[in-house]
Amino acid sequence: MSAPIVFIDGDQGTTGLQIHERLRGRADIRVLTLAAAERKNAERRAAAINDCDIAILCLPDAAAREAAQSVVNPAVRVIDASSAHRTAPGWVYGFPEMTQGQGERVAAAGRVTNPGCYPTGAIGLLRPLREAGLLPDDYPVAVHAVSGYSGGGRAGVEQYEGPDAATAPAFQVYGLGLAHKHVPEMQAHIGLSRRPFFVPAYGAYRQGIVLTVPLDLEALGANAQALHACLDRHYAGSRHVQVLPLGQTSVMGSLDPEVLNGTNDMWLGVFHNAEHGQAVLAAVFDNLGKGASGAAVQNLDLMLAGG
Numbered sequence: 001m002s003a004p005i006v007f008i009d010g011d012q013g014t015t016g017l018q019i020h021e022r023l024r025g026r027a028d029i030r031v032l033t034l035a036a037a038e039r040k041n042a043e044r045r046a047a048a049i050n051d052c053d054i055a056i057l058c059l060p061d062a063a064a065r066e067a068a069q070s071v072v073n074p075a076v077r078v079i080d081a082s083s084a085h086r087t088a089p090g091w092v093y094g095f096p097e098m099t100q101g102q103g104e105r106v107a108a109a110g111r112v113t114n115p116g117c118y119p120t121g122a123i124g125l126l127r128p129l130r131e132a133g134l135l136p137d138d139y140p141v142a143v144h145a146v147s148g149y150s151g152g153g154r155a156g157v158e159q160y161e162g163p164d165a166a167t168a169p170a171f172q173v174y175g176l177g178l179a180h181k182h183v184p185e186m187q188a189h190i191g192l193s194r195r196p197f198f199v200p201a202y203g204a205y206r207q208g209i210v211l212t213v214p215l216d217l218e219a220l221g222a223n224a225q226a227l228h229a230c231l232d233r234h235y236a237g238s239r240h241v242q243v244l245p246l247g248q249t250s251v252m253g254s255l256d257p258e259v260l261n262g263t264n265d266m267w268l269g270v271f272h273n274a275e276h277g278q279a280v281l282a283a284v285f286d287n288l289g290k291g292a293s294g295a296a297v298q299n300l301d302l303m304l305a306g307g
Contacts, residue, residue, distance in 0.1 A: 002030075003027070003028055003029050003030050004028075004029050004030070004053040004054065004304060005029070005030045005032050005051065005052040005053050005054075006023065006029050006030070006031050006032065006052060006053065006054050006055075006056065006300065007031075007032040007033070007048050007049055007051075007052035007054075007055045007056070008020055008031065008032070008033050008055075008056050008058060009034075009045060009048070009049060009055055009056065009057050009058065009059060009067055010057065010058035010059040010063070011033045011058060012039070013058050013059075013153065013154060014150055014153050014154060014157065014288065014292075015058045015081050015288070015292045015293050015296070016056075016058030016081075018288050018292065018293035018294075019056060019058065019081075019293040019296055019297060020033070021293075022293055022294070022297045023297065028304070029304070032048060032051075032052055034048060042070075045067070045070070046070045049067060049070055049071055049076065050070070050071060050072060050073040050076060051073075052076060053075070053076070053077065054076070054077045054078070054079065054300060054303060054304070055067070055071070055076060055077070055078050055079070056078075056079045056081060056296055056300065057078065057079070057080045057081060057082060058081045058082075059081075059082055060082065061082045061083055061084040062084075063082075064080050064081075064082035064084040064085070065084045065085075068080060068084075068085070068111070077109070077110045077111070077112075077303055078110070078111050078112065079094065079112045079113075079114060079296055079299055079300060079303070080111075080112070080113050080114060081114040081292065081293075081296050082114075083116055083181055083182070083185070084113075085111070085113040086113045086115065086116065086119075086184075086185045086188075087184055087185055087188045087189075088113065090111060091109075091111045091112065091113040092105050092106055092109035092111065092112050092113070093112075093113060093115065093189055094106055094112040094113055094114045094115060094295060094296075094299040095115045095120060095123060095124070095189070095295070096298065096299070096302060097124070097235060097238050097240065097241050098123060098124070098127055098189065099127060099131065103302055104306070106299050106302045106303065106306075107302040107303055107305060107306025108306050109303065112299050112303065114292070114295055114296050114299065115185070115189075115291075115295060116182045116185055116291075117147065117151060117209060117287040117291030117292055118143070118145050118147070118182050118186075118198070118200060118209070118211060118291075119182050119185045119186045119189065120266070120283075120285065120290055120291050120295065121145065121209060121211035121266070121283030121285060121291075122141075122143045122145075122186045122190065122196070122198075122211060122213065122283075123186060123189045123190055124241060124266060124268060124283055125211075125213055125231070125268055125281040125282075125283055126141065126190045126213065126281070127189065127190050127191065128230050128231055128233075128234035128235075129227060129230055129231075130190055130191045130192075131191075131234075132230045134220065134222050134226060134227060134230055135220065136220075137191060137192050137193040137194070138192070138193050138194045139192070139194070139219075139220070140194060140196075140197070141190070141192060141194070141196035141197065141213065142196065142197040142198075142199070142213065142214060143186065143196055143197065143198045143199070143211065143212075143213055144199045144200075144201075144211070144212050144213075145198075145199075145200050145201070145209055145210065145211035145212070146171075146200075146201045146202070146203050146209065146210050146211075146257060147200065147201070147202055147203070147207075147208070147209045147257075147287045148202070148203060148205045148206045148207035148208050148209070148257065148258070148287060149168075149202050149203070149204065149205070149206060150206050150207045150287065150288055151202060151207075151209075151287045151291075152202060156202065157206075160204060160206075168204060169204070170203070170204045171201060171202070171203050171204065172201060172202050173199060173200070173201045174200060174201065174202070175198065175199065175200045176199075178197065178198070180198050180200060182198060182200075183195060183196060183198050186198065203257070205257070205258060207258070207261055207286055207287055207288045207289075208256075208257035208258035208259070208260070208261050208284075208285075208286055208287065209257055209283070209284065209285055209286070209287045209291060210255045210256075210257040210282065210283075210284055211282065211283045211284075212280050212281065212282045212283075213280065213281040213282075214278065214279070214280050215227075215278070215279045215280070215281065216277065216278060217272070217277045217278060217279055218277045223272075223274075224246065224270050224272035224274070224279050225246065227270050227279060227281070228243070228246050228270040231243045231268055231270065235268070240264050240265050240266060240290065240298070241265070241266050241268065242265065242266070242267050242268070243267075243268045243269070244267055244268065244269040244270075246270060248269075249269045249270060249271050250271075252269070252271070255269075255282055255284055256284070257284060259284060260284055260285050260286050260289065260290075261286045261288075261289070262286065262289065263286060263289050263290075263294070264286075264289045264290050264294030264295065264297070264298055265285065265286075265289070265290060266283055266284065266285035266290045267283065267284045267285070268281070268282070268283050269281070269282045269283075269284075270282075
């Protein structure tokens with residue numbers, strides 16, 4: 001039996017290049033990409049996507065929708081790394097650790113939508129608390145996150161690594177119109193009735209995310225120990241998500257966004273001050289790993305095993 005064919009559509013972008021690199025040398029699959037002269041040929045792309053077993057779309061949203069609609073072969077399965085289908089009916093959300101049975105749903109799916117980088121951290125922290133009843137659906141959630149500049153795609157990399165890199169800011173907050181495209185994804189998959197606040201930023205380093213969510217413990221009617229125990233139970237035995245012990249977070253004075261770069265892992269932590277009744281939930285992971293290409297390859301492996 002021949003190895004499954006995996007077609008990467010858009011393998012010259014940041015995520016596509018990383019996926020290609022992570023799949024390099026694997027003997028259990030055949031990776032199909034198009035030559036430079038064929039990448040904008042709609043007929044050739046449609047033929048490639050319908051001749052593969054699993055297609056990974058690393059495209060802008062509009063192009064990803066077109067590519068998905070071009071699939072007429074019912075045997076072809078799709079992983080979309082764009083944000084085009086993250087709340088769309090019929091697509092399985094590709095965060096295997098999100099809730100019980102999600103990995104099995106990904107494995108059996110014909111259409112999987114890869115999570116966004118920032119939502120991976122926010123959902124990873126808050127979905128278990130929602131399911132356990134520790135976070136009301138109308139709690140005024142505020143998410144702050146700092147990513148490496150590669151989170152901005154080619155434009156971000158060019159700004160910091162191109163000829164004008166010397167003028168790139170050391171830190172920049174963006175999304176101040178409070179209309180970032182990741183917000184509906186966060187709200188839907190956390191399970192919130194109230195739109196969360198989301199304030200993202202880029203730092204002058206290539207990759208890695210620290211994402212934080214402040215919580216008022218009195219308003220929640222919960223303590224840090226209960227929040228930590230919930231997360232610890234949810235991710236017990238997880239290969240890629242680790243909940244830091246309270247004894248460790250109580251002595252940590254800072255978080256390094258680059259500590260998990262090059263991996264598909266994520267650290268979650270509960271930081272708290274009992275005297276003030278406040279807690280901060282934090283997630284650390286690689287925006288190009290668990291936040292993009294690493295997650296796509298994890299979903300690919302689940303689909304290969306389950307399909």
